[in-house]
Amino acid sequence: MNLDADPPLSTASDEAAALYREGVDLSLAAWPGAAERFDAAIAADPDFAMAQAARARLHAVYARPDEARRQMALAADLVARNGSEHEVSHIDVLTHLVNGRSAEALERALAHADRWPRDATILSLPLGAFGLFAFSGMVGHQQARVDLCARHAARFGAGDWWFLSSYGWALAENGDVARGRAMLERALELRPENASTIHALAHAMFEGGAGAESDALIEAWLPGYDRSGLLYAHIAWHAAITALERGDVETALAIYDDKVRPPVSQALPINVVSDGASLLWRLDAYGHGAPRDLWREVADYARAAFPxxxxxxxxxxxxxxxxxxxxxxxxxxxxxxxxxxxxxxxxxxxxxxxxxxxxxxxxxxxxxxxxxxxxxxxxxxxxxxxxxxxxxxxxxxxxxxxxxxxxxxxxxxxxxxxxxxxxxxxxxxxxxxxxxx
Missing domain, CATH: 1.25.40 (Serine Threonine Protein Phosphatase 5, Tetratricopeptide repeat)
Known part of the structure; x- marks a missing residue:
């Protein structure tokens, strides 16, 4: 087997395959349109297990567990009938993930990545701040992310925007900020319409104490990203945090009010709660005093979202x-x-x-x-x-x-x-x- 080749897809529809690949790229970039591509791929071939699984995972990402489990069960049934060994393993990992079996999902994801390292959907699962490594309870998850990327770097090369973004962020979070930032800037050059890389670059700048550069980056880039984008509100949160770090309370609150607070945010519920709580807590801890109505608002949202x-x-x-x-x-x-x-x-x-x-x-x-x-x-x-x-x-x-x-x-x-x-x-x-x- 040529481990450097992208595995073939089990669908007779070239249209469905193309739509699926577009959806994967959009999903990895946290760019709007992935769900629509997967839906179109399913319409073109309802028996296309990989498209069904990808759509199920998006349901899970957006905290719709019942829909995620139902559609993933359909994907598992379809792949058992006509899927390749790669696709069976891919959907097995995602099935464990959407059913809340995180430790098993991590174990299977790592084994799958060793066999098919260029399957970015599965390789992405242990990575990132909300990935399987980060939420595994291990204290050294930053190093684990770096080690995983280093192990598979040769399979991607210097021209893969997603891998550069993932590896660069892992390095920056683990203390190698300059090297990580260089990778992230290269990833952004390769794909500017890429919220995942902008987000990771904001983190690298934060870790490097480059708040002014982070502010300039976000101010220039964010207006071109639709407010429905997965990371729109969270990227704005980064700008609010850097404003607060330099003592600019007015700007921090203005950003929060316009882009981050629960009634206006279209982010994942986990981001709505954590971004709101952490910004308001900082305002209080720094001695500025967060408005009580904003605390009540995020409290009401949080109780309903995570009981x-x-x-x-x-x-x-x-x-x-x-x-x-x-x-x-x-x-x-x-x-x-x-x-x-x-x-x-x-x-x-x-x-x-x-x-x-x-x-x-x-x-x-x-x-x-x-x-x-x-x-x-x-x-x-x-x-x-x-x-x-x-x-x-x-x-x-x-x-x-x-x-x-x-x-x-x-x-x-x-x-x-x-x-x-x-x-x-x-x-x-x-x-x-x-x-x-």
Whole structure:
């Protein structure tokens, strides 16, 4: 078998195959139109299992689990009748994914990628801030992403925009910012209509302390991206965060109001909740005071979207919402559920998750010393909740402010010194000035 060749598709319709490939490219670029391409491919060949599976996965991405499971079951039935070995394996991975069997999906995705490395749909699953590695509970998921990309880099070469984007982001998140950013800029040259790469480049600039460049990039690029795009609101969130880092509260709130808050965002529910909670929490923690009506709005959305505990990344952000909105009963119930999951081994991220939740409750109650006591022992484990460095930094910011407000200036300075070597930020300079006052 030639591992460098793209496997053939089991459809007699050239139109369906072409539409499917277009849909895959649009999906990988987080560009509008993928669902329509997959629907058209299915219309051209209703028995085309790969198109059915791709459409099912989009249902899952947009938090429509019932539709995802039904359509994936159809895809599995079709591929069992006339699919190739590659397609059977591809749909098996996606079936585990949409049915919530993440550990099995990761294991199968890695095995599939070793056999068919150029299957970008499957190779993409362990990658990214919300990928199977990130949400596996492992503390070293950034390195795992780099290692996976390095293992398969020779199969893609220097001209594949998707792989360059994925590898570049993995490198930037893992501390190799300059090399990662260079790959991302090359990926953007190869495919400018590519929200995935713009998003990853914003992260690389964040990690490199290049806030002004990130602002310029987003300001120039975002108007050409439809508001219905998967990453439109989240990319705007990046601009709001950099504005807040330099102390420009008015701009941050204006971006949030126009592009990020629940009534206007068309993002994934996980982004709507995490972006809203983290931006508003930063406003409060930095001493600016987030409007209470905005907190109520995101709290109402979050309760409806995610009524149950059990997702580490979401639980950390739900805790910020519940602590700030004064819903202590809900947060105590969440913590109890999470601690029981940790005890039973059902929470891969482990004790760091309920610790973050308890720390949020302490911080919101002005128990800053208590907040610091809870966060300091788990600070090195925060990566276990998944997400990106930019998203997880909210936990470190909370610890830093708690140290400052509880009179632990020496510890706060030590944390700022460590951050300076990892990710320079204008916000850190403002904190240093406060500590010196």
């Amino acid at each position: 149950r505990a059990g997702h580490a990344f979401l639980d950390a952000h739900m805790a910020l919402i519940e602590a700030t909105s004064g819903d202590r009963q809900a947060l105590e119930a969440r913590i109890s559920t999470l601690e029981a999951m940790v005890d039973s081994g059902a929470m891969p991220a482990g004790p760091v998750v309920p610790a973050i939740c308890r720390a949020a409750l302490a911080f919101a109650g002005d128990d800053f010393a208590g907040c610091a006591r809870l966060l300091e022992p788990v600070a090195a484990e925060v990566a276990r909740i998944g997400g990106s460095g930019a998203q997880r930094e909210i936990v470190e910011d909370t610890l830093l402010v708690a140290l400052m407000r509880s009179g632990q200036a020496a510890k706060a300075r030590a944390l700022l010194d460590e951050r300076l070597h990892r990710r320079p930020s204008p916000r850190d300079a403002l904190w240093r000035a406060q500590l010196a006052a």
